Amino acid sequence: MSKSKKSDPSSSGVGSLFLGLTSFFTSVRTTIGVLFLLAAASVVGTIIPQEVAAEQFQRGWSSFAYRLIVILDLNSMYRSWWFVLLLVVLALNLIGCLFNRVPMISGEWRGIGRKHSFSFDYPDAGAVDAVRASVTDRMTGLMRTSPQTTTVDHGVNLVWVRDRFQLFGFPLIHLGIVVILLGGVIGLFYGVKGHVQIKEGETKGSFTVTPSGETRPLPFQIAVDKFTLTRYSTGEPKEFRSDVRLLKNGNVALQGSILVNHPLTYEGISLYQADYRPVGLKDVTLVATDASGEETKLALRPEVPVQLAESPYQLRLLSPNPRPTGQSTVPEISVEEPGQKPKRISIVKKDQTLAKLGDKELRFAGYSLLYATGLQVGYDPGTPVVWAGCGSLLVGFVLALFTNHRGVVVEIRRTASGSSVHVSGRSKRLRKEFREKIELAIRDGMEKPQGR
Amino acid sequence: MISTDLNTYVTFGYLSCGVGYLIAYMTGALASSVRKWMLAFLILLWCVHTSAIGLRWIESYQMGIGHAPLSNLYESLIFFAWSMALALIVARFRFGADVLVLLGLPLVVFTMAYTFLLDHSIKPLIPALQSNWLVAHVIACFLGYAGFAVSFVAALLLLVSRASTGLEKRLPSHHLLDEIVYRSVLVGFPMLTVGIVTGAAWADYAWGSYWSWDPKETWSLVTWLVYSAFLHARLARGWTGRRMALLSVLGFAAVLFTYFGVNYLPGLHSYF
Structure with missing residues (x-):
């Protein structure tokens, strides 16, 4: 400002x-x-x-x-x-x-307008050819690339350049951020996020958009066959798994499991395991013991009447009436006998003796819960754009930090006594270190031909 | 477990190494032979530390719940201390400043000692952490943090050295300290960037959204923004010295809050 x-x-x-x-x-x-x-x-x-x-x-x-x-x-x-x-x-x-x-990058790529960060002279070097040979040898070893050579009046110019592509580091990093922001904007306008809760055995074709709360249709239907919660021996949760079928026009388009860290994607829409809730009883197991001590297992499912063998009794697990307070309800069984008023029994604790029906004693043995799985629904066409931006950002960092655009120009001129040498160079990173290395190599190169 | 015992020994090792450095410094005996032995001891400790982490990994497999030892606050603190020790050793070789190690070791010791207060049993991985992104994300973040820690230590030294002429003579030159402040951030910053990007990729995979403004995410962004301001101030505006040191301290405060403070705010990263 x-x-x-x-x-x-x-x-x-x-x-x-x-x-x-x-x-x-x-x-x-x-x-x-x-x-x-x-x-x-x-x-x-x-x-x-x-x-x-x-x-x-x-x-x-x-x-x-x-x-x-x-x-x-x-x-x-x-x-x-x-x-x-x-x-x-x-x-x-x-x-x-x-x-x-x-x-400016294309100019810098071609070497125009490059500012040299250091330069030094050797006014009194040896014979041109000898100096040239030994400097070329040293510098090529140091720069690990061969020089561009230009012959000029009374001498020769040698140029070594390394890691020119470091020039792209800056634009890639900053373009990357712009692209990430762009991806965010695309997601803001065209993406949608929501939640759907589906009971085991149910099928749903719509979801609730967050945070607006409106209901939107899905281009397919989600049928939840089963929800499984597995625990470690320590009691901590090991796995939340929803086995689903995705239906398109009544046909199964995709079948699979949705787990935490393992979403299911169809037609660009991803479904994630978000939460779960027990919503009722899947079944209740009862054991009927007759006079001889023989046990018969009975599995009761909600509202499905089961005949107690060799007896007039019919047992039915009642669907729990949802209470407005949201408290859990005590499961109830209705015992029906022809010509009699049905009798209701509440199940309160495990191994509870429920009733004596004829010569049979009815005992509660166990139950399994009916779950509703909470799936997060996500559609975001901006995501690939964001990843492209991140990629550009990271490649930019690698170029900017792990490569070093550096160059050396050695100008050798013929003089009356032999030659004069002018050295100039620049380095994007580690300037001091680079200069010291060059000075050492050049000095080394100067001394050798003279000592010969 | 053997790995836990090793961590205890390593903690006291770092402590004695730090005390050794302090004595050597106070008596002015940071002679080259003493320095060499102290550094060798530090490297040895770091190797034991490394093997303790590796051993914990093996132990978790022996328990049948094998996973990388980066899954809770205890394990992440051990790894944070390991990263800082590594960064100190690297900085010592790169810049030759022993005072850096002297002031950096207390950070390592404190981090290790803090783990004594925590539950160190190996727990199975909860579903949210069962991902290959875990290792890349945590390692990148903590290597970044370690770089910032070195920068922070050098920044403190620079501020102290500017404030007191008595200490100035006994500390590395302002120029060198300034270089350490800057170069450590130069290493830490891309690491943090990788950490945030891998975290976003993981979040997209696990939660269906690459960015949810969860407090930990937001604070890591705050840290990133502070350090990018730091780098722009240096590279484009030519800031040096005290102002850079203050920015480095500010950045490290953001790092510490991202790591510890965020746990007091509600969010998705509750297991760290």
């Missing part, structure tokens, strides 16, 4: 505004400022609870803080206008800097 004030006051208003904006968006000061603002804002977002209705802040927060939260959307800060604006300024700033920098 400070730069915009410096623009020429005599130029037209529009022109100076344009210049001011240009210098604002190409300035690294802007970058540093925006980076700090983004950091500070992000911190605020981790302190103030996010995605919570603003009214909830009326209690426990001062009225000033409450008003600030409402005005600045601090309860959904990362989607607020001003946070997005900061990201837009960052993106424009990055693009501005790229526009400034990228056109």
